[in-house]
Amino acid sequence: MRLSVLAPAAVAMLLSTSSPSGAAQQQQQPEPVITPANIVVLVDESSSISPQDMDREREAAALIALGEFAPSSTIAVVGFGSDNGGQSPVDVVCPPSTVATAQDRQRLSDCTRTLRSRKQGEGEGTDHAAALQQALSYLQGDKNGPKLIFLLTDGKLDVTDSPRYGPDNIGDQRNRTASELIGTLLQQANREKVQVWPLGFGTVDQAQLDRFAKGSFQGQCGVRSPTPAATVVSSSADVAQALIKAFQAARCAGASDIQRTPLSSGGTAEAKVTIPMIATDGSILVTKHDSRISVSYVDPEGRTVPKSGTQGDSTFQVSGENGTVEGLRIVNPLPGTWTVKISSAPGVPPLDVSTVVMYQGAVRSSMTVNPPAPQPGQEVVVALSLHTRSRSITDPSALKDLSFTADIAGDGFTTPIPLNDDAHDGDSRGQDGVYSGKIVIPDQAKGTVKFTGTVAGIGISSDTRTVDAALVTGPRPLAATTTFGNTDWNVAPGDTVNGKVTVTNNSGRARKARIIVADAAPGTVASIPGDQTVLDVPPSGTSTFDFGLAFSDDTVKGANALTLRVVDDENPDDVIYEWRITATVAEPPPLVPIAIAVTVAAVLTTAVVLFLHRRRRRDVRGLVVHLYDGHQPRGDLAAPEQPSSVFRFHLGEAGAGVPHLAHSAGGEDSYELRRVGGQLRLRTPYGDTQALHLGERADVSQTLSIEVRDEHAPVGFPGDHPPDQFTAQEPQERPSGGNHHLL
Structure with missing residues (x-):
């Protein structure tokens, strides 16, 4: 069931008057520059x-x-x-x-x-x-x-x-x-x-x-x-x-490598350059070496952009057309692969034309501190996330070169807080663009402590957030937390994510709390039904309330981000609990009509279906083994690109103490990876066989682990099982191999 959301004007009015509401849109803050x-x-x-x-x-x-x-x-x-x-x-x-x-x-x-x-x-x-x-x-x-x-x-x-x-x-x-x-x-x-x-x-x-x-x-x-x-x-x-x-x-600044493109006299050529999602301001620069060479620019959607003016949400300015270097400056560029079309005039000698992109992202970070008013000696979780003028940034590949840092400072001390996005040490969900860490408030701390979070790195204009937290003694009148079960946070526009908020009342009298959505990233539109936002809490004990978080039909596609807050209804400025949440909003894939599916199935012979089905389920092509030393990646190895039911590899050392994956022709030191019944089976050199799931870590020594991924993502056939299920009816194959300890 899809829930209604407040109109943007109503949301803005509610937020501006500091009245808690069940909906949020981008708050009226100055755009990052x-x-x-x-x-x-x-x-x-x-x-x-x-x-x-x-x-x-x-x-x-x-x-x-x-x-x-x-x-x-x-x-x-x-x-x-x-x-x-x-x-x-x-x-x-x-x-x-x-x-x-x-x-x-x-x-x-x-x-x-x-x-x-x-x-x-x-x-x-x-x-x-x-x-x-x-x-x-x-x-x-x-x-x-x-x-x-x-x-x-x-x-x-x-x-x-x-x-x-x-x-x-x-x-x-x-x-x-x-x-x-x-x-x-x-x-x-x-x-x-x-x-x-x-x-x-x-x-x-x-x-x-x-x-x-x-x-x-x-x-x-x-x-x-x-x-x-x-x-x-x-x-x-x-x-x-x-x-x-x-x-x-x-x-x-972010910058691509220079692309050198041969251009014949009077001829044409193309160069491809990529503008990443995090870029908000940048330039495509073309070193022509001769002013008679002309250039045009095509965006990732195949449209030739103007050299002056606007198109969509982007603004363009070209300079240097009459010189040997031409630059197209773009504000809010469309991310993706751009095509630079280059044309030479007759009489211009053959040249190598160079193309490069330089860019930076104007970003703003969001920081939460939970609990917002801690006690000395209490553990606090700090979370830091990032958005640009137009979108939340959660893609790990876009964030991997940035640094997310935080510290806590009080009277006589400053302590760094390690942050991570790997689901440990305070981070509740890995690879979601929210970098979190935990710290214990020093027992001797008094008054107010200051939390500072900074995001910086190549490709962005850095941003720093600060939160002053007043220390309290004794239990607070209200305390809260939320849970969302096993939600994977991939939702369709208009869909709802169901959660629970648990409130503990230490005050001895009946209270009201309120749950709100706040600090939404640009383009994120979400709501909680009004009848679910007010929480009637009995005089003592712990109470749990169900609520639904709905993403509007017109919320931005892709990464969405917002902060969930529980406040004291008597004093809405008193934040009891807050947590940063990210979700990926995308239209669901179209369903194939049943009649078409039946027709296709009738055309295929049973023999062909079974043959392709069995080959698909056993072929190891597309499997890639990733090696980790603790949390440190140590390389990967792909299965050979030829039909096979077994992927053999071994662990060795590339140098002193440096683990290394390599292909194996078989033998005592071989690991053997197979697809069996919609699942993976790994036979180790030590003689044991274990079941693996795609994307999950499996220990292969005291310090090393592997993770198997499937890069081919082949189309399923009738009767296929999901990759995380195992069919006992299909015979299990037992690869051969001896015992041999490595590393």
């Missing part, structure tokens, strides 16, 4: 830069200028050589500019083309000190977001002909003076929290570049991201890829 950055790109213009090197430097600088995704970020591009008497050692080709509009980005694209290699007599040395000084002048003072300097150079410090570092150059005095100035400037960079990311190509002084990186501010965009480091590549052809990697690390 991308943190801006302050960026200076320093480009070597010394005479050793060849015309081809300069082209690659220009393109690399344009990639950063066009790829930055936060509208309020500022970018400057500065070329540098030296002052040999009467010249400026720096060329400010692009003064600091925001990237808010297509015109801003186009100006940056245009000005990068004025970078040049200096000729003899124009100050053809390499004055890193003057370049660094110019960059720091743009990054002084308080600024919103990180301060980043990217230094591109093909050589080492050389100011031997520069009188500004002394009247003569006895014993390389000028270079020593400039080097001392660099040391002072790096101290300033530390004070101003400016990071320096050097990139060298050709013959460079690695130690000098390391000095720039390590001597600058050692900030990082997330706990798993690196601090500034120098990169040296063999030639200018690798500068773009290396600079993108540095930008990714410094900016906490």
Whole structure:
């Protein structure tokens, strides 16, 4: 039965007046935004830069200028050589500019083309000190977001002909003076929290570049991201890829590998790039090398998108069409595989066109603390989850590179709280996008403790939540918890998930509690029927109440997330219990009409059905064995792609103490995996046979376990049993093998 939900306007009104209700939609909070950055790109213009090197430097600088995704970020591009008497050692080709509009980005694209290699007599040395000084002048003072300097150079410090570092150059005095100035400037960079990311190509002084990186501010965009480091590549052809990697690390940006696509003269080509679900702001960047090459962009649904304007929920801005690097900036891009169509004009030489995606997710985290008002010495569970402007993010593959961290702080102590999404140590359900952990409040804690949770990592703009919890003594008047049985949290739009809430009354008088849905992720629309939200609790003891959580017909498809709260009805601000819940909403697969199924069955002969059925149920193709050392993955091994009723493998060591899976031709050390009666059977080298279920762990030693998955997901045949059932009537096969202990 489908339950009705409150209209969005009614929900918003109820929430805004703080009246608990049985429904929730996205709360009226400001949308998460991308943190801006302050960026200076320093480009070597010394005479050793060849015309081809300069082209690659220009393109690399344009990639950063066009790829930055936060509208309020500022970018400057500065070329540098030296002052040999009467010249400026720096060329400010692009003064600091925001990237808010297509015109801003186009100006940056245009000005990068004025970078040049200096000729003899124009100050053809390499004055890193003057370049660094110019960059720091743009990054002084308080600024919103990180301060980043990217230094591109093909050589080492050389100011031997520069009188500004002394009247003569006895014993390389000028270079020593400039080097001392660099040391002072790096101290300033530390004070101003400016990071320096050097990139060298050709013959460079690695130690000098390391000095720039390590001597600058050692900030990082997330706990798993690196601090500034120098990169040296063999030639200018690798500068773009290396600079993108540095930008990714410094900016906490997501970036694909560069896709290089051969393009013939006058021909066409396509490149495929993927924008992940977590991306909310990004750019598709195409290095054309020739402005006569044209580009169009096709979204994952097969629609060519506009280069300016909106389509669906996405907004587009193109820049650099008239240059050698073109960028399409997208706000709220459609996730999936995009096709970049590339066309060459007649007369354009054959080229390798490069395509890359750079992106970031504007995210907001939700944190729950349960119980919300704990006692000293009591165990508390903290949970942290994530959503973007448009959706909750629960896919483990989208979250695996992010860090979910939390701590508790009180008078005289700060303690980290380990979080996990693996259904242990406080986490109630694994791989659901809710990272949880437990901590015991110190016995000596008093007053209020602060819980802080942070989500950070490559590909997102980090977010931090704090919750102040007032400590209480003695039992609270009301305490509560909820359960949902064995629900798998995969529901159809309009369907209901049934749960129970258990309330304990310690007050000695009859009370009322209320259960509400709150803090819904964008697009999530859920409700509890009004007659089930008010809980009449007797004066003492524990009472259990049934309720249904219904997901609306118009809730967002895919990941949904919300917080379930139980509050004291006399004081709705008093939260007794809260828990973060995620569900996957999807339309159920269409049912095949019975008449069609009967017709199909009549066409097939009994012999063919039985043959395919038996082969399907015994063929081990598609099975993959995953090896774990504790909770640490140690690789996987797929069954050979040829018909077989047995999958043989053995455990060995890839190195000292490193477990390893490998195929086996049979023998005493072999494990043998078979499909038997709709289930899996594993014969071990020790002579025993055990039943396995797909997706479940099975121990193979004191520390190692395996998990078997089926990647083929074949279509079932009449009479098939679900994979978690075993049919005793079908004969069991007993593989042979001896006893042999490994590891």
